[in-house]
């Protein structure tokens with residue numbers, strides 16, 4: 001009889017090892033990330049929480065290829081992001097991942113539809129295909145009636161949904177979100193969280209979201225806590241609600257206990 005083959009572990013979708021980032025601005029030297037390692041298998045909605053200045057945005061920027069690490073390795077969907085050339089990073093950012101920010105970063109002179117199509121136009125994709133794909137994405141995000149509106153004729157929540165559609169144009173497997181509802185009221189925020197949670201459940205999409213709000217993180221299935229440039233804890237959210245999560249988070253931040 002042949003021995004059973006050894007189980008081969010599928011590589012994680014997001015794998016970060018020993019990540020360090022030091023900013024040198026003039027005489028100031030800031031160690032924003034000291035030593036971050038984390039692994040996310042893929043599929044799901046994952047949160048990142050931590051005090052202001054703990055390095056959350058820095059971490060997301062490095063994973064999204066917007067800045068380069070001082071040391072460490074970043075593997076996203078099998079690609080070694082830390083080792084990419086500038087040209088590779090440009091195509092990685094445009095095609096392999098999506099990213100949304102607290103400021104929606106839409107172009108004010110363009111309609112919602114044109115904003116969503118823009119990364120594809122820059123990439124030289126056929127316009128008919130882009131128009132159809134962008135239209136379908138906007139429809140699916142409840143914006144079928146807003147395609148020809150410019151950003152100043154859209155609510156904040158609608159603008160963020162346009163930004164989400166734009167981020168998903170090339171069907172990335174990973175979406176990064178840095179406090180996506182930081183500028184929104186509670187009703188619009190809830191709608192965005194529910195949409196992100198649904199997308200993570202129903203598409204081949206893993207979402208990594210930085211947030212200050214326990215009500216946002218309660219939509220995640222797992223939350224990493226960052227403190228002083230390291231991952232200090234990990235919360236398995238499961239079926240718990242935002243009150244439980246808020247208390248658990250406070251306990252960690254106040255005492256660092258488990």
Ligand SMILES: Nc1ncnc2c1ncn2[C@@H]1O[C@H](COP(=O)(O)OP(=O)(O)OP(=O)(O)O)[C@@H](O)[C@H]1O
Nearest residue numbers: 023024025030032051052053054055056057058059
């Ligand atoms: N471009 C930069 N140059 C120098 N220092 C920076 C730069 N960007 C961030 N920092 C510093 O690095 C540290 C981490 O910043 P970061 O923006 O990652 O924090 P954060 O956890 O996202 O905070 P917040 O919750 O307030 O958004 C801070 O001390 C910040 O001042």
Ligand SMILES: [Mg+2]
Nearest residue numbers: 056057058178
């Ligand atoms: Mg930040």
